Amino acid sequence: xxxxxxxxxxxxxxxxxxxxxxxxxxxxxxxxxxxxxxxxxxxxxxxxxxxxxxxxxxxxxxxxxxxxxxxxxxxxx
Amino acid sequence: xxxxxxxxxxxxxxxxxxxxxxxxxxxxxxxxxxxxxxxxxxxxxxxxxxxxxxxxxxxxxxxxxxxxxxxxxxxxxxxxxxxxxxxxxxxxxxxxxxxxxxxxxxxxxxxxxxxxxxxxxxxxxx
Numbered sequence: 781x782x783x784x785x786x787x788x789x790x791x792x793x794x795x796x797x798x799x800x801x802x803x804x805x806x807x808x809x810x811x812x813x814x815x816x817x818x819x820x821x822x823x824x825x826x827x828x829x830x831x832x833x834x835x836x837x838x839x840x841x842x843x844x845x846x847x848x849x850x851x852x853x854x855x856x857x
Numbered sequence: 858x859x860x861x862x863x864x865x866x867x868x869x870x871x872x873x874x875x876x877x878x879x880x881x882x883x884x885x886x887x888x889x890x891x892x893x894x895x896x897x898x899x900x901x902x903x904x905x906x907x908x909x910x911x912x913x914x915x916x917x918x919x920x921x922x923x924x925x926x927x928x929x930x931x932x933x934x935x936x937x938x939x940x941x942x943x944x945x946x947x948x949x950x951x952x953x954x955x956x957x958x959x960x961x962x963x964x965x966x967x968x969x970x971x972x973x974x975x976x977x978x979x980x981x982x983x
Contacts, residue, residue, distance in 0.1 A: 792975060795968035797961040801948075803976065804955040813975065829959045838957055841881065845945040847905050848957065849935040851898055 787834065789827065791816040800826040804839040829853075858914055859891045865907045880906055940966040948972055 786809035793816050800814040800823075812830045814823050832852045833839070841848060866876055877884050880902045886895075887903070895903075897911070904911045936942040941964055948956040948969075956972055958964075 794971045794975070795964075797964040797968050798971055799959040799961070801956050801958045801960075801972055826959050830957075833957045837881070839949075839955055842879075843902075843905075844942075845949050845957070846935040846942065847902070848949070851902060853935075 786810070787812060787831070789814065791823075793817060800830055802830040802833055810834050859888055861914060862887055862890075862903065862907070865909065869907065876903065876906065935962055936960075936964065937962050938965060941969055944969050 786807075788809065788811045790811065790813050792813050794813075796815070796817060798815060799818065800812065802810055802812045804810055810830075812827060814826050814830075816823075818826065829852060833848070836852065838848050838852065843851075862876070863873060866873055873887055874884055876882075877887055880899070882899060882903075894900075900911050900914060904914050907914075934942065936945060944966055945958055945960075948954045948958070954972075954976065956976070958969070958972070960969065
């Protein structure tokens with residue numbers, strides 16, 4: 781895993797099909813929002829998925845979101 | 858495989874180095890792919906960038922059924938709804954948002970709009 785960035789994690793009630801999302805903040809930190817409706821185990825998986833976006837530098841890539849998601853889902857760790 | 862990639866780069870008017878940079882690969886890594894097969898993720902990334910299928914890159918027969926250039930609509934997508942994909946793309950690219958999601962492939966546009974509502978209400982920056 782890359783050097784740890786400042787990652788803030790929040791829970792929010794959101795539609796069931798939206799598991800979570802991450803915003804790249806202006807100061808270089810990240811805010812991860814996880815769906816509070818999910819089970820604790822699923823929330824952890826979502827958090828790990830969002831960390832894959834951060835560690836994979838996906839916010840800097842110019843790929844379309846389809847490719848970014850497919851690659852993120854294939855990544856391990 | 859390397860020769861095939863080199864040919865495709867030439868057709869697109871780009872160098873191997875440019876391809877490597879665009880795909881997040883270290884310089885010189887593609888040239889090693891004839892001896893050491895890359896991970897599927899890296900292969901997929903390069904194939905998608907060049908507009909071909911992974912099978913085409915891996916095939917040793919130049920006269921395969923796969924044509925060098927695949928239409929975007931033939932490539933497998935993640936988001937199944939076109940409007941959703943456009944919104945997700947907007948969230949990703951727009952400097953005001955810079956958001957990536959973890960969502961069901963079937964998520965509807967009205968559900969993904971939650972992101973906009975949330976950020977407008979709470980700002981998002983810590």
